[in-house]
Each structure stands twice: as C-alpha cells, then as structure tokens.
Amino acid sequence: MFVAKRQVTIEWGDCDPAGIVFFPRYFAMFDTSTHLMFGAAGIPKPEIIRRWGILGFPMVDTRARFMIPSAYGDTVEIHTAVSRWGTSSFDVEHKLFRDDGKLAIEAFDKRVFTKKDPATGKISSFPIPQEIIARFEKP
Numbered sequence: 481m482f483v484a485k486r487q488v489t490i491e492w493g494d495c496d497p498a499g500i501v502f503f504p505r506y507f508a509m510f511d512t513s514t515h516l517m518f519g520a521a522g523i524p525k526p527e528i529i530r531r532w533g534i535l536g537f538p539m540v541d542t543r544a545r546f547m548i549p550s551a552y553g554d555t556v557e558i559h560t561a562v563s564r565w566g567t568s569s570f571d572v573e574h575k576l577f578r579d580d581g582k583l584a585i586e587a588f589d590k591r592v593f594t595k596k597d598p599a600t601g602k603i604s605s606f607p608i609p610q611e612i613i614a615r616f617e618k619p
Contacts, residue, residue, distance in 0.1 A: 482616045483561045484517035490554045500549040507542065510574045510587050513560040517572075521615040534606055537591040540569070544587035548578060555579045565613050568593050568605035 488509055496502040514537075515525045528534060550556055557577045564571040569592045576585040595606035 481561050481563075482517075482521055483559050484513065484520040485557055485559050486513060486516060487555055487557050490550050490552055490556065492552050495552050500551050503544075503546065506544065506576070506585060506587065509558060509576075510560070510572075510589065511539070513558045513574060514572050514589075514591065517560045517562075518612075523612055523615050528612065532606070532609060533595060535594045535596055535603065537570070537593050539589045540592050541590040542588065544585055546585055548582055548584040550576075550578060550584055556584065562616055563588075565608060565616075568607050570608065 490501055494501050494505040518525050518528065525536070529536070556579065559575045559577070561573050562570050563573045569590055572589050572591060574585070574587040574589075575583060576587075578584050593606040593608050594603050596603050
C-alpha cells in the first residue's frame with residue numbers, strides 16, 4: 481500500500497482556548513494530506529483536474545478516533561493512504577503520530593470523483609481512471 485507522509489507543525493491558530501488542536505483543524509490537515517498524497521504518487525490534483533475535467537473529490541463521509549491531544553508547537557507526522565478503490569469513490573485512512581511516535585489520531589474518509597455536466601450543470605460522480613489507481617499500486 482502506498483503511504484504518503486508529511487510533517488506538520490501545530491500553529492497557534494490550530495488551537496482552542498485549552499491550548500490543544502481544535503478538532504476541525506485536523507480535518508483540514510487531513511484534506512490537505514489527501515490532495516498531497518496524489519502528488520506524492522506522481523499525479524498531482526491540478527493535473528487530474530486538467531486531464532480528466534473533474535471538479536475534485538469531495539469528502540462524503542468521515543470519522544475519527546482521538547487518542548492523544550496535540551498542542552501549539554508540536555510537530556506531528558501524518559500518514560495518508562487509500563485503503564479501498566471503488567468505481568468512482570475511494571476510502572482514505574489517516575494516522576497522525578506525535579513526535580514521540582505515539583499514534584494520536586486515526587481518521588477515515590470516503591471521497592467521490594465528481595464532474596459537472598456542461599449541458600445541465602448537474603454534478604455527478606465520475607469513474608476513477610485506471611491510470612490514477614495504478615499510480616498507487618507502485619511501492
């Protein structure tokens with residue numbers, strides 16, 4: 481399984497009054513990690529948009545388990561991987577590790593490739609090109 485990794489420093493604006501990361505900020509980090517994962521696999525999101533004319537791959541379902549909080553100044557590492565490919569959807573798993581190596585969060589989301597019909601303006605799902613899936617099968 482291809483795993484994209486990135487380090488993130490927790491900023492002041494990520495934190496709530498208790499000094500720990502406000503939980504929606506994690507989902508913003510995971511969203512960015514998903515987009516960066518495609519680039520790490522060799523097919524950046526802007527190229528996917530240009531080549532196949534998709535709108536993007538919005539999140540349609542998500543959940544997370546929070547085990548250890550992170551605070552301002554912490555450096556964390558996020559591991560992001562596709563755990564399942566469907567016809568037009570895919571599942572993503574994120575693991576956030578603190579700098580001591582402890583797993584702090586596990587998050588999961590389902591995303592769908594979408595396209596806009598130029599005639600009707602309706603947004604619908606779009607089959608994921610095999611070329612994209614193949615990029616993730618390489619170690």
